[in-house]
Amino acid sequence: EVYLVESGGGLVQPGGSLRLSCAASGFTFSSYWMTWVRQAPGKGLEWVANIKQDGSEKYYVDSVKGRFTISRDNAKNSVFLQMNSLRAEDTAVYYCATTPNTGYQGNWGQGTLVTVSS
Amino acid sequence: DIQMTQSPSTLSASVGDRVTITCRASQIIHGWLAWYQQKPGKAPKILIYEASTLESGVPSRFSGSESGTEFTLTISSLQPDDFATYYCQQYNHHPLTFGGGTKVEIK
Numbered sequence: 001e002v003y004l005v006e007s008g009g010g011l012v013q014p015g016g017s018l019r020l021s022c023a024a025s026g027f028t029f030s031s032y033w034m035t036w037v038r039q040a041p042g043k044g045l046e047w048v049a050n051i052k053q054d055g056s057e058k059y060y061v062d063s064v065k066g067r068f069t070i071s072r073d074n075a076k077n078s079v080f081l082q083m084n085s086l087r088a089e090d091t092a093v094y095y096c097a098t099t100p101n102t103g104y105q106g107n108w109g110q111g112t113l114v115t116v117s118s
Numbered sequence: 119d120i121q122m123t124q125s126p127s128t129l130s131a132s133v134g135d136r137v138t139i140t141c142r143a144s145q146i147i148h149g150w151l152a153w154y155q156q157k158p159g160k161a162p163k164i165l166i167y168e169a170s171t172l173e174s175g176v177p178s179r180f181s182g183s184e185s186g187t188e189f190t191l192t193i194s195s196l197q198p199d200d201f202a203t204y205y206c207q208q209y210n211h212h213p214l215t216f217g218g219g220t221k222v223e224i225k
Contacts, residue, residue, distance in 0.1 A: 035214075037162075045154070045162065045205050047214040059212040062119075095161055102168070103209030104152035108161035 002026040002107040004096050009112030012086055016116070020081040022096030022109055030054075033099035034072060034079040038092035039111075046092070050099055051079065063089075086116045120144050120208050124217030130225040137193040139220045141206035149184055150210035153191045156219075157202045165204075166191065196222070 008020040022034070035050040049060045049070040058070050069082040079096055093113050097105035121144040131137050141151065149169040154162040164173045166182040169189055179194045193200055201224055206217040 044219045045156075045207075045216045047207070047216065050214075061213045103150065103214065104164060104167045104207065105154075105162070106164055106173075108163070110161055 002098065004098070004107060004109030006094065006096055006109045006112040009094065009114045011115045011117065013118050014087060014116055016086050017082070017084045018086065018114060020083065020094055020096075020112060020114070022079045022081075024077045024079070024096075024098075027098065027107075029077040030074040033101065033103070034070075035097045035099045035105055036070060036079075036081050037095045037097060037105060037108075038090075038114075039095070040089075040092045043092075048094070049081065050103075083114070086114075088116050090114060091116045119213055120147060120211055120215050122206055122208055122215050122217040124206055124220055126220060127218060128221045128223060130223045131196050132225045133196055133198060135196045135225075137196050137200075137222060139191045139204055139206075139222075141189045141191075141217045143187040143189070143208055146187060147208045147210035150208060151182075151184070151189050152207045152209065153180075153182055154205045154207065155200075155202045156205065162205065193222075 003025045005023045036048040051058045051070045067085045072079045093111040095111045096109045098107045123142045151169045153166040156162040169184040170182040181192050183190045203219050203221045205219050
């Protein structure tokens with residue numbers, strides 16, 4: 001069975017940084033793109049970033065470009081989201097998800113809440 | 119960016135009803151569309167990908183179709199477990215984009 005467990009969320013002040021982690025198990029991690037999707041409180045889903053199997057391609061939504069960095073460690077079956085210069089509008093539950101080559105999100109983690117507030 | 123316009127935003131229906139949710143893409147996406155179901159406090163769940171391919175384990179009352187840039191999710195006979203919010207997503211072009219969601223409520 002596929003398991004995705006996010007961690008690293010919490011309360012941070014505007015301008016601060018957080019690093020989210022997603023530990024994967026139950027599938028061949030190195031065979032999948034991986035994706036981060038977020039959901040602000042009471043709002044819809046927003047795709048944030050994804051990364052190719054070998055890390056050679058990365059894509060971001062415009063609102064996080066230059067501030068967030070997605071990375072992965074295939075030896076540790078983990079994907080990460082480094083979030084810098086955080087803003088109030090980054091407050092959301094962040095989900096990691098597996099992504100077949102075609103691009104949709106197959107399996108999802110339970111999410112981790114990031115709150116940006118002073 | 120490709121805009122995904124989903125309608126209606128809210129839908130009230132009864133158990134046994136046939137329900138249809140529509141998603142319109144701002145440009146051709148060649149069928150690269152997924153549908154997700156989300157219940158309160160839970161992660162989304164994939165239902166359909168490539169516009170009409172049912173994910174393994176998803177009940178056959180769910181179906182998807184495509185006509186140009188318009189996509190439809192149909193629930194043939196609404197069940198109690200189906201009251202949830204549904205999202206479409208295009209994955210033809212980065213940035214991937216979701217529709218605004220359709221909340222299916224009990225009538």
